[in-house]
Amino acid sequence: MKRRNLYIGVALAILSITACKPTLDEFTPSAGTKADFSKYIAIGNSLSAGFADGGLYLEGQKVAFPLLIAEQLQKVGGGEFKSPFFSEEQSNGSGYIRLKALVNGQPVTEQVADKLAYRSATPKLLTKYTDPINNLGVPGMRMDMAFAPGIGTAAGNMYFERLLPDGTPPTMNYFTYSTSQNHTFFTFSLGNNDVLGYATNGAVNEGPTTSLTSTALFNTLLNNYVTTLTAKGQKGVLATIPDVTSVPYFTTVTRQVLLAAVNAASTTKVTDIYIATKTGPRAATDQDFFVLPFSSAGLLGVPNANKIPYGLHPLNPVEDKYVLDTKEAIEVVARVNDFNKTIKSVAASKGLAVADVNAFLTSVKNGIRIDGLAVSAKYITGNGFSLDGIHLTPIGNALMANVFIEAINKTYGAQVPRLNISDFRGVKLP
Amino acid sequence: MMYMKKLLITLLCASPSLLFAQGSQVNLQSPKSVGMGGAGSAYFIDESSIFYSPGALSKMSHNAISVNGNGVMFKSAFQATGSSVVDHTRNQITPPFSVFATVGPKNTWWKAGIGIYTPYGGAVDWGTEWTGKYSLVSLSLRAIYIQPTVSFKLTDNFSIGGGFVYNVGSVDLQSAIPVYFQDGTSGLAELKGTGTGTGYNVGVHYNLNEEFAISMSYRSKVITKLKDGDAKFTVPEAAQGTFPPDSKFSAELPLPSTFAVGVTFPISEKVKMAVDGTVINYDIYKELNFDYSGANTPDTHSPKNYTKAGSIKAGIEYLPSEKLQLRIGGGYIATPVSKDYVYPETPDNNRILVAGGFTYKMSPKFDLTGSFAYQRVLPREANNVDSHLSGTYTTNIYAPGIGLTYKF
Incomplete structure (x- = not known):
């Protein structure tokens, strides 16, 4: 009899604590009094x-x-x-x-x-x-x-x-x-x-x-x-x-990335990407930002009518609209x-x-x-x-x-x- | 097209912070001791001395085998700093168990025995939707120690003992990976592994007189190595280069050494008291590293920087009749986990502990022992320096236990 009571007691104890979660109330939401958020x-x-x-x-x-x-x-x-x-x-x-x-x-x-x-x-x-x-x-x-x-x-x-x-x-x-x-x-x-x-x-x-x-x-x-x-x-x-x-639109396509891609597909080593600026074409630096769509525009290296590859020569530079240059x-x-x-x-x-x-x-x-x-x-x-x-x-x-x-x-x-x-x-x- | 332009995008996703449970000593080896709040290493001279006080074993007059089981409920809650959302762990019961058996002639100068017990472990399941899912979804950790032991009486009052520890550890861990399927759900890492380690447990027991006794024991660290564990990554196809679905991992988990001292003395003829203190050398646990077989899978390194921890526990046993023993006890456990290194797998902090229990002698040969322990892990706001999971944790632990002893 006594033993059965013990079993019941243990079973009840287990049941009662299964529902017993710890609680936290560390943050009291409040609108304050200085602003009206109704609309x-x-x-x-x-x-x-x-x-x-x-x-x-x-x-x-x-x-x-x-x-x-x-x-x-x-x-x-x-x-x-x-x-x-x-x-x-x-x-x-x-x-x-x-x-x-x-x-x-x-x-x-x-x-x-x-x-x-x-x-x-x-x-x-x-x-x-x-x-x-x-x-x-x-x-x-x-x-x-x-x-x-x-x-x-x-x-x-x-x-x-x-x-x-x-x-x-x-x-x-x-x-x-x-x-x-x-x-x-x-x-x-x-x-x-x-x-x-x-x-x-x-x-x-x-x-x-x-x-x-x-x-x-x-x-x-x-x-x-x-x-x-x-x-x-x-x-x-x-x-x-x-x-x-600071956004990936300007920071993803860098000069380094472009050069790496060009050199991976080229037998002669390419060291410069040429860009058009408002003061004429020049070699790009790491301070020039190429825009993200340029990577999928499919232009880099494509030769023009004079067989000059796009972006790799001052006579066929990357167009101004694809580059936010240093200046x-x-x-x-x-x-x-x-x-x-x-x-x-x-x-x-x-x-x-x-x-x-x-x-x-x-x-x-x-x-x-x-x-x-x-x-x-x-x-x-x-x-x-x-x-x-x-x-x-x-x-x-x-x-x-x-x-x-x-x-x-x-x-x-x-x-x-x-x-x-x-x-x-x-x-x-x- | 003459030149292919390439964006070199490596899927160096944020390393999943995969961590083991620690700070998770579950001292539930004997429901008698549990009932006294974990005290009693000097007081109880029985088969469970194999764990608590190997030196006391040879003072046992008879032989016995006992089987003990517990149902541990580990209930945690978390509230991110500045958020009104409170996350709770799911209901889960872990079953630490122990088996102790002795052999040897009665009333002589030596005794041998074996103990199989689970000194560390736990299970926690936060689910895949909670705030810290990238730190941990769920963890189940178990360390099973197998300890053959011998003990010798050097004098009638002074005895020593020691055992070799072989550990079989297993871990089952899940955490979310920040790569996203088309339905917006995140990836999942599931790690399963087993490992082994070795150590020892030695102790001395001294009876000043019939009633006053002191026990000292030292349980060594056990470095458990997991090799070739299974790492299963459920991620979108585009991320499988980084997280190959069927990978392997290895890791090393140090379980710390413990120095324990216990004393016992009578308060009256029917009331006995025991006080125990421990120092746990958790400071060996500096970091947890996972090395993955995948060449592109980022290995993870989580700083733990645990400190030494300790506990003080006291309990009394009341003997109302020949057949019944009633116990009550409590204690305070200082955490090894520093504020900056709290992880959700064991959101540890200093704990208070209260417990109670009984033994009922059903017959001269059979004892039934029951115990119940409640631990309250005090709430603490923590900002993990590694993961920046920042918020307040609190935990309640409930551990009912039962044991059956056969004496021969």
Whole structure:
């Protein structure tokens, strides 16, 4: 009898403790009192929109950093956050590139062309999404373009045109659109394309999307924008502009890589790659940045009509648009620094938080470790940047969202929980 | 095309941080001792002295065989710094066991015996979705020690003993690799291997008088070498150059030496007390290295930098009747794991321990012993210097145990 009681006792003890998990409560989410997150809007470009792998598509939209921020803000009472999602049937949106294979370590990409969201092929127009939204990010949007008329028309930017109801007057610009949403809180990250468009085109100005915005104009427009956004005392976060030379788009294809490839296929030793610059052709140095698309353009070494191989002789140099040369890089970096000074001083004058995206991406360039995961700016294997070498992977978006969250917590006395990076993926491999 | 341009992209993915459990001494060799909080090396003179106090074995008047089993539940929680998400380990029960048997003439100057026991081990399963999955998904580690032992009485009060230890260790470890399939899931490394090592266990036991005794023992380090373990990598095809699906690995796991002192004395006729202290020389565990057979697979080197650790334990036994013994005890265990080197496979910190137990003499030949130990690993915020997995860990360990002894 006694023994049976013991058995029962032991069995009960085992049962009762199976449910007994240790608990942790190290973080108390709190909105603080300095900012009102009930209606958060995100103003920005492709990064805000969730653009990745050279396109805007549903999976990218779902991990766009403003949406990730909003989901964390909701844990401290933040309001609903709507994004202009493509439908499941048109989930591939604008189309994007995916990795088809790695051949001898060289990536081979292909264009995803099914489930697209185009309603017109010429001009390219996307299926409209005109319900109220909070993620106002428009791929390609620039500071100067935000104030220009006509950008929301069929002849303008298809991503902006998509968001405007039929019958919107052509004078409706992005500034007016984005500042008339009755917001209580905002993130603002425009300005990248005011240098990036120019830089990615090898510092060749071929029109409004590849021009370099002047610092004076940037200052004026940013002041206008932020003054309007904070007219009712609203708070927000201004993002700095990343040093464009820190992204794989400019750091993957180097002189060394090109020479190694040329020499692997050549019997005579090649020692120089020749590039066209605004002051004439010259041999490339390690301080010249070749753009990522040059690696798949299939031009290097191809002889011209005079049998001179492309890029290997001063008489047939690599075209200017494929190279951000030393001088151009210095110009671009200086402009980025000027813009960032403006951004920080405007934020300080209005009492707004600054998400120092530039400082953060500079650290990623050298490689960081977080949550047991290594992330770097190395193309594909670094897992931070998507296949286009400029836009972020889901991991990159989560890291970016944490930079904003940290800024919000610091400036507005909030305790918004950060994202766990392990919940997100890097580059998909075949 | 005349020249092929090449981007030399090597899949030098972030090394999976693959780590062994350590800091995981499970002193559950005898449920009698467990019931006194792990104390009693000087007090109990029975077949389990083979482990606790080899010198005491020859003082055993009879012979016995005992079989003991435990169900250890290791429940950890983790909260990343700045995050509101709390990760929990899955329910898993590990069964440390021990078998002790003695042979030899009764009431003479020597005794021999053999012990088979599991002094280190543990199982932890965080799952493939948690924050630290790139550090560890799951680990099951077991070290089975086989120890033939002899003990001699030098005088009536003073005896010595020693045994040779042969260890068969096995490990089954999984961790996520940051390469991603088309559905967005990460790759997985699964390592399975067994290895062997050798060591020894020696001790002395001294009875000051009938009731007061002291025990000292030294259990040597056991370096367990794993060779040709199976490393299975589940990764996308494009990553298989770096992580060949069927690889081999080798590793070396040092299990530390322990110096233990125990004393026992009576409090009253029916209440006996025991106090034990140990010093565990974990400072031999500097790093854990995995070498893979794949030429392109990055070998991993994880700094551990363990320090010396120790414990102090005390317990009392109450004898309400001829047939029943009741025990209670507790202790404090200082961790060998420094704050900067906490890994999720043993998210260790200083522990407090409470325990209780009983022995019921079912017949002159059969004893039934039960025990229950609870260990609380104190919460600690740690930022691992290697992996930068940063957050707060806490762990509760529950260990019910039962043992059956046959005396002859």
